[in-house]
Amino acid sequence: MARTFRDLADAHVAAHAELDPLLATSLGLPTGQDRLPDLSPAGDEALAALEQETLRALDAAGTPDDEDGDERRCARLLRERLTSAQGTRALGEHLRNVQILFGPVQDLRTVLTLMPTDTPAQRADLTARLAAVPEAFAGYTATLREGIARGLLAAPRQVDAVVDQLGPWAGWFGDFAAEAGLPDGSADAAAAAVVELRDFLAREYRPHTDGVRDGVGEERYRAAVRRWNGADADPREAYDWAWTEFHRVYAEQTVLAEQILPGATPREAMTHLETHGEVVEGVAAVRERLQGIMDSTIAALQGTHVDLAPPLLRVEAMIAPEGSAAAPYYTQPSLDFARPGRTWLPTLGRDRFPMWDLVSTWYHEGVPGHHLQLAQWALCSDRLSSFQASAGMVSANIEGWALYAERLMDELGFLVDPGERMGYLDAQMMRIVRVIIDIGMHLELEYEGAPWTPERAREFFGAHCGRDAAFLDSELLRYLGGPGQAISYKLGERAWLAGRAAASRKPGFDLKAWHMAALSQGSLGLDDLEAELAAL
Numbered sequence: 001m002a003r004t005f006r007d008l009a010d011a012h013v014a015a016h017a018e019l020d021p022l023l024a025t026s027l028g029l030p031t032g033q034d035r036l037p038d039l040s041p042a043g044d045e046a047l048a049a050l051e052q053e054t055l056r057a058l059d060a061a062g063t064p065d066d067e068d069g070d071e072r073r074c075a076r077l078l079r080e081r082l083t084s085a086q087g088t089r090a091l092g093e094h095l096r097n098v099q100i101l102f103g104p105v106q107d108l109r110t111v112l113t114l115m116p117t118d119t120p121a122q123r124a125d126l127t128a129r130l131a132a133v134p135e136a137f138a139g140y141t142a143t144l145r146e147g148i149a150r151g152l153l154a155a156p157r158q159v160d161a162v163v164d165q166l167g168p169w170a171g172w173f174g175d176f177a178a179e180a181g182l183p184d185g186s187a188d189a190a191a192a193a194v195v196e197l198r199d200f201l202a203r204e205y206r207p208h209t210d211g212v213r214d215g216v217g218e219e220r221y222r223a224a225v226r227r228w229n230g231a232d233a234d235p236r237e238a239y240d241w242a243w244t245e246f247h248r249v250y251a252e253q254t255v256l257a258e259q260i261l262p263g264a265t266p267r268e269a270m271t272h273l274e275t276h277g278e279v280v281e282g283v284a285a286v287r288e289r290l291q292g293i294m295d296s297t298i299a300a301l302q303g304t305h306v307d308l309a310p311p312l313l314r315v316e317a318m319i320a321p322e323g324s325a326a327a328p329y330y331t332q333p334s335l336d337f338a339r340p341g342r343t344w345l346p347t348l349g350r351d352r353f354p355m356w357d358l359v360s361t362w363y364h365e366g367v368p369g370h371h372l373q374l375a376q377w378a379l380c381s382d383r384l385s386s387f388q389a390s391a392g393m394v395s396a397n398i399e400g401w402a403l404y405a406e407r408l409m410d411e412l413g414f415l416v417d418p419g420e421r422m423g424y425l426d427a428q429m430m431r432i433v434r435v436i437i438d439i440g441m442h443l444e445l446e447y448e449g450a451p452w453t454p455e456r457a458r459e460f461f462g463a464h465c466g467r468d469a470a471f472l473d474s475e476l477l478r479y480l481g482g483p484g485q486a487i488s489y490k491l492g493e494r495a496w497l498a499g500r501a502a503a504s505r506k507p508g509f510d511l512k513a514w515h516m517a518a519l520s521q522g523s524l525g526l527d528d529l530e531a532e533l534a535a536l
Helices: 004-019 021-027 041-061 069-090 104-112 120-150 156-166 169-179 188-209 218-229 235-260 266-276 283-301 358-365 370-379 386-391 395-411 418-443 454-464 469-481 488-504 511-519 529-534
Strands: 279-281 315-319 329-331 341-345 352-354
Touching: 004 021, 004 041, 004 069, 004 386, 021 104, 021 386, 041 069, 041 120, 069 218, 069 386, 104 120, 104 169, 120 169, 120 188, 156 169, 156 188, 156 469, 169 188, 218 235, 218 395, 218 418, 218 488, 235 266, 235 418, 235 488, 266 352, 266 418, 266 454, 279 283, 283 315, 283 341, 283 358, 329 370, 341 358, 341 370, 358 370, 358 395, 358 418, 370 386, 370 395, 370 511, 395 418, 395 488, 395 529, 418 454, 418 469, 418 488, 454 469, 488 511, 488 529
Parallel strands: 315 341
Antiparallel strands: 279 352, 329 341
């Protein structure tokens, strides 16, 4: 069949990778491995022009054949993602992008950790990239100055958090270069640029932010919801539904808490598990334990609930670099699998790791969660497009699958240990609370007679989530800095469950076959996800 729209999407990704070499590294493309993107206003203007050019080409290409699902899905995804990006740009979000997790500075450091350093040429590319950090940060500073001039600013709470986050980064760059075997002094310019950026944020940028509200308001929130979810979801419907989910899961937790510690509340049972459940001592030991979870899960599911090609059988547990946000994360393999999929655990300075809440988390981050989906997309990238397989990913799809994967492991009987099952229910509750407080804070909805504030949200979060204080503080900053992303987990899971339920009503439904077909469609937004899953 013709590849009109997939070829157009591939051409867009190739052009985007020229403008953003960090995207090229993430995909495993050779483009510009010694360069960094232009983070100045001119760099964003170039991206905007590329998006407009691709949208014009989409218009000229006409309508895809409905019978060719890959073409239809690709055309819809490409248009939706580019239109969404233009919507957030029109609101000036790139001019005030100061946040602890999804900002350009954080993206830059994450991609540096993915670069190979096995050959002299690879180490030379990394050395050149480190030398380019001052120019990249200068461009970012110019973008934020443009935001100051237009009155488009991040909230003070977010700026203060990033200033604190950048504190240890100067030392990190030097340690990173030494571990990579780079020449002495390779990271000196990058380290100095971190200090300069931190001082700019603290001394020049921060005073302008006084009075900026933490919540972004209706217009900006709806645009953010479209960006992260690939749909114009109704925030108030999601808020009300989340409360229903809250009461359902809390009832399950209450029953389980009685089994773990008679007479205890769910929160008290979780505190009990911190000291009386399984604990792993040492960073190296916990990395090995997490690797074992993924390896054993692959062995248990392969051939019975999934059919994985050989490249997907390899996934690596890693320790996140110092100064990362608190939440674990996954980085997908390169499209050629030269770099494997990896899960990352931020230690936050800890050396003691209770396992009750990490088992289900690694089902989410690794197997059968992010790794199976995103690695399967990479495997299918030749049939799909690189846009569907990576560059055009939608948070609600990937986070929805990963949350569904945790539920699947519970359904399959892998969470029989009461502590580990409490960890699963706590993970569900955390994602439910995210919906409530993310929408509540940004739209300033009322709860118990008063509007949600970050302080009230933090108190509510702490009362209903078993994670430690540092994690919860980091999470709250994450929601405030990336509005709309936090709700994508539960909204995505809802779509995955509804799609499975509809498909399962067909004669001869086979769950393993459905999983593999669903994981081979590539990226989809919530506009399309449930219907495409139901049709399988």
